Amino acid sequence: MHTKKFMQGNEACAEGAFYAGCRFFAGYPITPSTEVMEIAAARLPKLGGVFIQMEDEIASISAIIGGSLGGMKSMTATSGPGFSLMQEGLGFACMTEVPCVIVNVMRSGPSTGFPTGPSQSDVMQAKWGTHGDHPAIVLTPASVQELFHETVRAFNLSEQYRMPVIILYDEIVGHMREAITIPAPGEIEVIDRLRPTCSPAEYKPYDTSHGDVAPLAAYGEGYRFHVTGLYHGEDGFPTNNTKLIEEAGLRLLRKVDNNRDKICKNEELYLDDAEIGVFAYGVSAKSAKFAVKELRKKGIKAGLLRPLTIWPFPEKAVEELSKQVRAIIVPEMNLGQIVYEVERVAQGRCEVKGVLRADTEPIKPAQIIESITGNGFFPSASKMNEMMVERDMLDG
Amino acid sequence: MSMPTEETRPLAKKKKKVPFNYSPYIRGGKLPHIWCPGCGHGIVLKSLLRAVQTTGLSQDDIAVISGIGCSSRTPGYIDFNTLHTLHGRALAYATGVKLAKPKLKVIVTTGDGDALAIGGNHFIHACRRNLDMVIMVYNNSIYGMTSGQSSPTTPLGTTSTTGRYGSIEPTFDTCQLAQAAGATFVARGTAYHFQELEKVLHEAIMHKGTAVIDIIDACPTYYGRFNKYKTATEMMEKIEKEGTVSVKQAEKMSPQELEGKLLRGIIYKSDRPEYLDEYNKLVERVQKK
Numbered sequence: 001m002h003t004k005k006f007m008q009g010n011e012a013c014a015e016g017a018f019y020a021g022c023r024f025f026a027g028y029p030i031t032p033s034t035e036v037m038e039i040a041a042a043r044l045p046k047l048g049g050v051f052i053q054m055e056d057e058i059a060s061i062s063a064i065i066g067g068s069l070g071g072m073k074s075m076t077a078t079s080g081p082g083f084s085l086m087q088e089g090l091g092f093a094c095m096t097e098v099p100c101v102i103v104n105v106m107r108s109g110p111s112t113g114f115p116t117g118p119s120q121s122d123v124m125q126a127k128w129g130t131h132g133d134h135p136a137i138v139l140t141p142a143s144v145q146e147l148f149h150e151t152v153r154a155f156n157l158s159e160q161y162r163m164p165v166i167i168l169y170d171e172i173v174g175h176m177r178e179a180i181t182i183p184a185p186g187e188i189e190v191i192d193r194l195r196p197t198c199s200p201a202e203y204k205p206y207d208t209s210h211g212d213v214a215p216l217a218a219y220g221e222g223y224r225f226h227v228t229g230l231y232h233g234e235d236g237f238p239t240n241n242t243k244l245i246e247e248a249g250l251r252l253l254r255k256v257d258n259n260r261d262k263i264c265k266n267e268e269l270y271l272d273d274a275e276i277g278v279f280a281y282g283v284s285a286k287s288a289k290f291a292v293k294e295l296r297k298k299g300i301k302a303g304l305l306r307p308l309t310i311w312p313f314p315e316k317a318v319e320e321l322s323k324q325v326r327a328i329i330v331p332e333m334n335l336g337q338i339v340y341e342v343e344r345v346a347q348g349r350c351e352v353k354g355v356l357r358a359d360t361e362p363i364k365p366a367q368i369i370e371s372i373t374g375n376g377f378f379p380s381a382s383k384m385n386e387m388m389v390e391r392d393m394l395d396g
Numbered sequence: 397m398s399m400p401t402e403e404t405r406p407l408a409k410k411k412k413k414v415p416f417n418y419s420p421y422i423r424g425g426k427l428p429h430i431w432c433p434g435c436g437h438g439i440v441l442k443s444l445l446r447a448v449q450t451t452g453l454s455q456d457d458i459a460v461i462s463g464i465g466c467s468s469r470t471p472g473y474i475d476f477n478t479l480h481t482l483h484g485r486a487l488a489y490a491t492g493v494k495l496a497k498p499k500l501k502v503i504v505t506t507g508d509g510d511a512l513a514i515g516g517n518h519f520i521h522a523c524r525r526n527l528d529m530v531i532m533v534y535n536n537s538i539y540g541m542t543s544g545q546s547s548p549t550t551p552l553g554t555t556s557t558t559g560r561y562g563s564i565e566p567t568f569d570t571c572q573l574a575q576a577a578g579a580t581f582v583a584r585g586t587a588y589h590f591q592e593l594e595k596v597l598h599e600a601i602m603h604k605g606t607a608v609i610d611i612i613d614a615c616p617t618y619y620g621r622f623n624k625y626k627t628a629t630e631m632m633e634k635i636e637k638e639g640t641v642s643v644k645q646a647e648k649m650s651p652q653e654l655e656g657k658l659l660r661g662i663i664y665k666s667d668r669p670e671y672l673d674e675y676n677k678l679v680e681r682v683q684k685k
Contacts, residue, residue: 024496045682050495050675055521059488062481062518066461066492069479070500074492092482219477220497222456226423226472228480237426237472238480 003182009174010035012144013103015182016151017075020190023049024074026063028056028082031115032171033105036077057082061089064100069227071218073155077103080113083122091130092229093164094252099193101154103167105174108360117360118171120282121334126166127311133249135256137263138166138311140281144178150308156191157263161255162213172283172362196223205236212255256312264314267306270296274303276372277325279342281307284331284363291368315345322346329371331355331363421445423475430469434628436587436613437467437534443590447597459500461490463510465541467534470505484515487522490529498672501601502529509539509547512568523577526605527671533570536615544618555622570610575664581607582664588636599662605670612636
């Protein structure tokens with residue numbers, strides 16, 4: 001039997017993780033993600049899992065990677081500076097192909113910024129923050145219910161493709177409270193990593209005979225294998241062989257590139273006959289949805305494309321949209337990040353305009369509507385200052 | 397100060413009869429190792445493998461985890477559950493592995509730079525938690541892999557590529573640091589006193605809690621050349637043999653005689669509760685409610 005509950009976004013994230021089988025959490029307190037950790041601290045001992053508060057975020061991501069190699073589904077949660085500290089471990093998890101889930105509840109500004117203020121300004125960092133070429137899967141849920149489901153999906157993708165998956169949302173989604181339905185066990189699919197079926201003597205942790213994703217043994221179960229952050233061959237041992245290095249690097253990216261259709265997930269609203277597209281993710285998509293509905297009432301054919309997976313970028317969907325509409329509006333709570341991705345994919349087939357806001361206040365539907373109806377259909381996004389003035393007027 | 401010491405004599409006698417077979421512990425095709433001629437790391441590895449054998453633990457039940465540096469290449473050569481992580485982070489990874497698989501005996505091989513500089517925070521907190529693991533600090537007073545920069549144990553006045561005019565920084569004493577931070581087994585060994593090291597490592601592996609062993613070890617390629625040591629053996633004699641005294645010998649020595657010498661052997665031991673024991677008790681208590 002499923003249950004109905006009223007809960008906070010961060011709580012739904014933690015509950016989604018437990019539903020997915022996460023039994024290992026290591027973290028370090030930081031606003032506005034701390035509640036995820038506090039709930040893990042309260043719940044995991046009862047579930048027979050492991051909770052540990054580490055000395056910093058570097059240690060936290062390191063511990064969850066260790067936990068995952070010990071065979072447990074593992075997670076950490078952080079924000080802002082903590083996410084910056086985790087970049088090193090994130091790269092290690094990509095390179096060594098260890099499944100784990102990292103939650104980043106976005107707050108405002110570089111450095112300490114405005115810790116309690118929401119933003120969507122880590123969206124490029126989530127893709128490019130760690131050094132070197134590497135794959136990324138980043139999910140952007142926009143409601144409390146969705147946080148639960150997307151956290152389960154994050155674990156599934158992580159286990160399926162043997163890589164870290166980031167759940168990226170902002171302080172508003174993290175702290176807002178909504179009624180949600182918790183599905184009964186078994187109601188949503190839960191995927192576990194492939195385990196080796198061969199003998200320990202035959203086992204290779206990066207065996208490509210299974211395709212791009214090899215089964216992963218756990219430490220202490222008879223398969224004595226080696227894991228290193230150095231480039232390595234199929235047997236897991238370091239290599240200087242340029243051919244093997246190239247193959248390994250390409251395979252890491254291929255895991256995501258070849259499975260875009262399975263990893264990408266979008267919500268579409270009124271796109272069939274849309275002349276104006278709005279591309280919005282996370283909390284900004286809530287306002288965008290409202291705005292699009294209002295515009296429809298005014299007879300303007302606006303539609304919404306909302307990615308629940310922001311990385312890999314939904315190139316196919318944006319390309320289709322760019323062929324159909326006159327302009328794509330991109331509201332985001334930063335000074336311009338995803339808008340340039342949309343521009344890259346649209347390749348000049350339509351106008352692409354950002355509705356940007358970085359003062360820690362959410363983008364309001366009126367701002368999105370204004371950007372479409374005001375200033376002759378499409379005001380220039382480069383006129384940021386003017387838009388800020390408009391926004392102030394709208395705020396009254 | 398002649399060898400062998402009183403503590404190691406009985407063990408040395410026993411070993412004479414049975415030649416030690418290293419091959420079950422060495423991974424096929426992974427040697428030669430990267431260590432330079434004269435480096436002490438190979439001797440330390442020998443002591444470790446011999447110690448592991450004396451504990452009777454299965455290779456399946458041991459995880460060897462490292463960070464980055466010369467000593468951190470150890471896990472790649474030996475047949476256990478092995479993990480070569482990031483610079484300074486070995487203890488945090490080890491914490492995760494141990495908590496997820498409590499039956500594993502976790503041994504961390506790390507260096508003075510890895511454990512005490514970039515990993516200093518993880519080091520003190522690992523000691524404080526007292527989670528069951530062995531931390532072997534291969535202490536050669538220099539960054540070897542990056543070609544000879546100063547580390548937190550580079551002695552005052554000595555030369556490195558980043559301390560060209562002599563180091564002006566005081567050093568950490570690994571053992572004092574570990575004990576102050578809460579480690580429940582603190583010892584020191586050297587590559588020179590390899591039989592004694594084997595015995596200390598055996599005790600460390602059998603200990604329940606965080607065991608730190610500071611292992612004085614020579615880097616003739618960098619530290620030696622920069623500081624005018626002619627040979628690796630000269631380094632071993634001057635730094636490891638003459639620079640240390642066993643805990644037992646020290647009891648009979650005056651403070652003046654002990655000046656400038658490092659203690660060797662088991663320096664501190666306590667039976668403070670181990671982390672996982674406490675965590676398991678907590679789980680039991682919480683689940684009863």
